[in-house]
Amino acid sequence: MNPVELIHKKRAGGALTRQEISWLLDGYVAGRIPDYQMSAFLMAVFFRGMTEEESSAFTDVMLHSGVMVDLSDVPGIKVDKHSTGGVGDKVSLILAPMVAACGVPVPMISGRGLGHTGGTLDKLESIPGFRTNLSVEEYHKVIAETGLVLIGPTAEIAPADRKMYALRDVTGTVESIPLIAGSIMSKKLAEGIDALVLDVKTGDGAFMKKYEDTVALAKALVAIGTHAGKRVVAFLTEMDQPLGFTIGNWVEVLESVECLRGKNVPDLMEVTYVLGGAMVWLGGKARSIEEGMKQCRSAIWSGLAYQKFLEVVRRQGGDAGYLEQPERYRKPRHRVDLISKQNGYIESFATRNIGVLATELGAGRQKAADVIDPTAGIVLKKKTGDRVRTGDVLVEIMADRDAVVERVRDELAGCITIGQTQVPPQPRIRAIVDSEGIKPWSTPQLY
């Protein structure tokens, strides 16, 4: 076979056979197909899409690029969660230890920052010493001993996603249903789970901005998981403003620690409790999602969720002392505030642009070799619907890079719309999708 011919075929809208996909992807993982040819192929898929058959072959080939971990000797129903990517989306950092503290084993393979969105791995690696590249044996041992493990794709597990994800991040080839489905499900089906909860984001800060595309992505992900014999539910959640107050790596770890210690950041904790409740229910520890949510809340209030986080951080080599005494952490060299020049109410955020500005500060990558600045970040002081007065601090911006913070501050001013009437609070979660279809979702009141 010839890579150029396969790129031509996809570019012309043709459907590749399973053998052709396998030849291309296996060649890429082995280093026979270079990045530039894979980039061209990914861009062709971005524009031309894939048929259902191609998409399912693509996911399957990605999955079998590495080992499928067998966790059958670890007692309990193993459940994981994955998000399709958002701005300020730190849910995994709170949810994984919270659900593990409820007695449900959580083996989690996450991603790095992708496009304008942040990644759990980059956030975890901002904790000094934290190792996300465990061997299969270490992965197995940590989940068996702590009920929780947090890693990334490795040379052994989901290697095709590891390489292709890094390439998509910097080649503008993220927003494609078959590419997202293959990337997510190849990781999730390799990690040894029995059930999966998906957070499929919609709105300006999501990869799928239009609601109908979000529904299509959710259905595709649920179908792949169900076909593989897993119980899967997906929630369609809003990404019209950053989740919580922080965007960046270390700042998001700090906000997560505050929530693990009981702080209620309403939009963030609503999503965390609902997804966590669904995991506890799928894990057989609750009779309903609502009962699972109550258990999750108890795990936070009792301190068990935070203790579980400290335990896994230490177990994976991280220095938990920085979580207990964050003032020890290295300070960013530059820090500026964006001040409001008017009175009113926050009407909306240009969420995707805020994510892009966070990457420009150094919280994400613009080239594959870029090194993340863990201290780079944006802290919102106001959220949609909040009252604003002239002179109020709207946003705090920090980074090590010279000259960038002032420019980002000026551009952030254009990302926040202040109006004269207060926007009423909107539901954060719109619907739930399972193998039977889609239903509207209304979050039960917990407090």
Ligand code: URA
């Ligand atoms: N998360 C992933 O793991 N992959 C994608 O392509 C998008 C979100």
